[in-house]
Amino acid sequence: MRSVEPDLREQLIACHRRVGPRSQHHDLLVIDQFDVGHRISALRPPLLLIRGLDDPLSPEAYEREIHEAVPGSQYLTLREAGHFPMAEQPEAVNMAS
Numbered sequence: 001m002r003s004v005e006p007d008l009r010e011q012l013i014a015c016h017r018r019v020g021p022r023s024q025h026h027d028l029l030v031i032d033q034f035d036v037g038h039r040i041s042a043l044r045p046p047l048l049l050i051r052g053l054d055d056p057l058s059p060e061a062y063e064r065e066i067h068e069a070v071p072g073s074q075y076l077t078l079r080e081a082g083h084f085p086m087a088e089q090p091e092a093v094n095m096a097s
Contacts, residue, residue, distance in 0.1 A: 004088050012087065040065070045072035050093060052081030 004012065016024065047070050049063050067075040076096050081088040 004084065008087055012084070037065075040069045043070045043073070045070065047073040048096060049073060049075045050085050050096065051075070051077045052083060052085040052088060053077050053079050054082040055085075057083045 043066065047066075049067050051058070051060060051063050063075065067073050074096075076092075078085050078089045078092055081092075086093045
């Protein structure tokens, strides 16, 4: 979140604190079991995939797989954005939508 404005960063941190560590732990356990790869072929355009190039959490290969499997989809990469590109680069995300 290095590209996030300080006020927004504090809001995101406060949000995570509200849900608490137990909820976050559950999310981490579930995400490892979450696989919808078999449903990618059901996606239809318009589909816009947005990747923050500094995202340490989501592998680029996952987004590329979706993009390549959905003809007509768009794939946007943003510099100086991580896992929260809509917060880190809101103008670029809004222009792309």
